[in-house]
Amino acid sequence: MTGSGGRPTATRFLELVLDPGSWSRWDEPCTALPEAADYRADLLAARERTGLDESVITGEGRIRGRRVALVACEFGFLGGSIGVAAGGRLVTAVERATRERLPLLATPASGGTRMQEGTIAFLQMVKVAAAITDHKAAGLPYLVHLRHPTTGGVLASWGSLGHVTSAEPGALVGFLGPRVHQALYGEEFPPGVQTSENLHAHGLVDAVLPAGSLGAVAATALDVLTGEQRPTPDPEAAPAPPAPAPVSEALPPPDTADSLRRSRRPERPGLRDLLRHAGDVTALSGTGAGERDPGLLLALARFGPTPCVVVGHDRGATAGPPAAGPGPLGAAPLGPAGLREARRGMRIASELGLPLLTVIDTAGAALSKEAEEGGLAAEIARSLADLVTLAAPTLCLILGQGAGGAALALLPADRVLAARHAWLSPLPPEGASVILHRTTDRAAELAERQGIGAPALLAQGIADAIVPEHPDAADDPGAFLTGLATLLGAELATLRSLGAEARRTARRERYRRLGEV
Known part of the structure; x- marks a missing residue:
């Protein structure tokens, strides 16, 4: 299944990252409909088109055997926008991950706040950011993988709070969407700025990774971030290389x-x-x-x-150029x-x-x-x-x-x-x-x-x-x-x-x- 631009849908993306057959949804159905006829029609059409009831899906799965909580946006559902129902679903999932002491992987792909719901939708970013902050304060790892596109309030809240952050190759990632910028300022946004690769070059994301590589990288990072001490090797197994014993300078002191x-x-x-x-x-x-x-x-x-x-x-x-002075030539100060x-x-x-x-x-x-x-x-x-x-x-x-x-x-x-x-x-x-x-x-x-x-x-x-x-x-x-x-x-x-x-x-x-x- 593919979404915008031939990229995988949220469901397909999770299948690529998780151990086969391990995905389990947490979501309660969203059945409420808005009063405004045009918004109601758009919402119903999005449900029919994607097979989802909202722009966010949440649940759990396993990454290389490790149980992990996940939240993901579906851009095909009204641009992955976040309204009251999606915001509540996100908070509920994050709070459950915190209670169950699960690491959390978020994979946003969103245009930001749902404009049809106005300011109250805008404020959902506050409670989602607060829930993420509580999760991290509980000593739990939070990983983010930014998918195409991620903009607006989603990037400016839970999309930017990860302990480790990666992004999809070639993804549009930025605060103000280029279409909005052109409409407001009458000129195109400079090309090449709002890309995964440029953000990586400027220290805003840690890696640029395709979906197929994310599972292995996330597993390695979580092996460290969860803080698990591995068992001491079996003394009857092959011995580890000897460590140099720290000394109180038993050798003659060097010049x-x-x-x-x-x-x-x-x-x-x-x-x-x-x-x-x-x-x-x-x-x-x-x-x-x-x-x-x-x-x-x-x-x-x-x-x-x-x-x-x-x-x-x-x-x-x-x-x-190489640095002058006593240091190694070319070493960056x-x-x-x-x-x-x-x-x-x-x-x-x-x-x-x-x-x-x-x-x-x-x-x-x-x-x-x-x-x-x-x-x-x-x-x-x-x-x-x-x-x-x-x-x-x-x-x-x-x-x-x-x-x-x-x-x-x-x-x-x-x-x-x-x-x-x-x-x-x-x-x-x-x-x-x-x-x-x-x-x-x-x-x-x-x-x-x-x-x-x-x-x-x-x-x-x-x-x-x-x-x-x-x-x-x-x-x-x-x-x-x-x-x-x-x-x-x-x-x-x-x-x-x-x-x-x-x-x-x-x-x-x-x-x-x-x-x-």
Whole structure:
């Protein structure tokens, strides 16, 4: 069955996403008819044409065996518009999903508010958004898949509240429909703006997916978002790869200048490489509010038995021409949008009670007019405040370079690990040398004196343990990352087992006492 433009109807769409034979409707029949003759005729014609009694269908099914609640719009029914009956049906379904503690997948395809019902229909968006907010506040995942077209009040309410949001390829997605824009302003809306692909490029949706791919992607995301801890492997089964035991620097401490050099090697593995050694990875894209920063990577993942949200610097990203200075050539500096993207990850972790893993590997924050006007300093402050008070368990990995506020913004955590050649500094050592000595020539000397290397971080209580490199992660990245992924899984599982209030209190006290004798 196909709807507008040859795209699948709502019913067919659900059949493509759900396990065969698992769909079950929740809806009570809508039998009431409006008084206005023309609206009544349109409504009856829509029922005859689609075989549905309203523009929304709700129910439950299974996605790769997992029970999930679903709400879907049928665009063929009066443009998928939402009136009082459809709004009530949506709220009833969302509230049932909340009571039964089911994850919720919404698949809107709608022109927005039903104009025949006027302002009272417009206000349905408030109660639907409130029901979705209650569902998320109960710690339950909410996924959205935007179908063609999704506009108006539907996009401006329950279509934009997902923990994870995908969209149909080539779908029209926008607030003001192009036909309305042309009628009101006498000109066509700029082409290519209100498309799934453009919204993905601007950090408003996480992925562009055909219906046939949504089930597998949703299943992977829900495996993490539901927060289920997998059983510990059977000890009689094949043993897992050994994790590098965190050490209190049993090896001779590395030379700081040597660590600086090693941390900047192009071959050194970064966060993107680490995620290849994780499971159930779902990459997210942008802030969800129109910004996307190539210097920040946000994902859902599982290390060992433990699901988590991952937020970190992407050393492999590039933005424009190679950057000058001591960082890896071409690495994208972190700007305010990247920190807003990081804070999105923090919110997901907090709302769903998932552990948060932050990964530090940056040559520094963006230094530009745009970064200053975009509120870089304020975003660093907000990131610090969010991390220090976050309800979720937090683990920080200093993987490589840790320069300035861009690094500090991801540091505060219940537990901090540092790779042997990682470091953390108020500025790149070359910059600090310029401030104190008006030359970059004394960078190595100053780095040693400042205590930026992993052994000094351990001694000062900034790091809790050092992850060995033998002798350098860049020389054998596969072995290093395999062991590191196993270690992270164990650390995350331990943190998750601790009481939330005790964990938060200990975190606050940890940073309050830093530097005290």
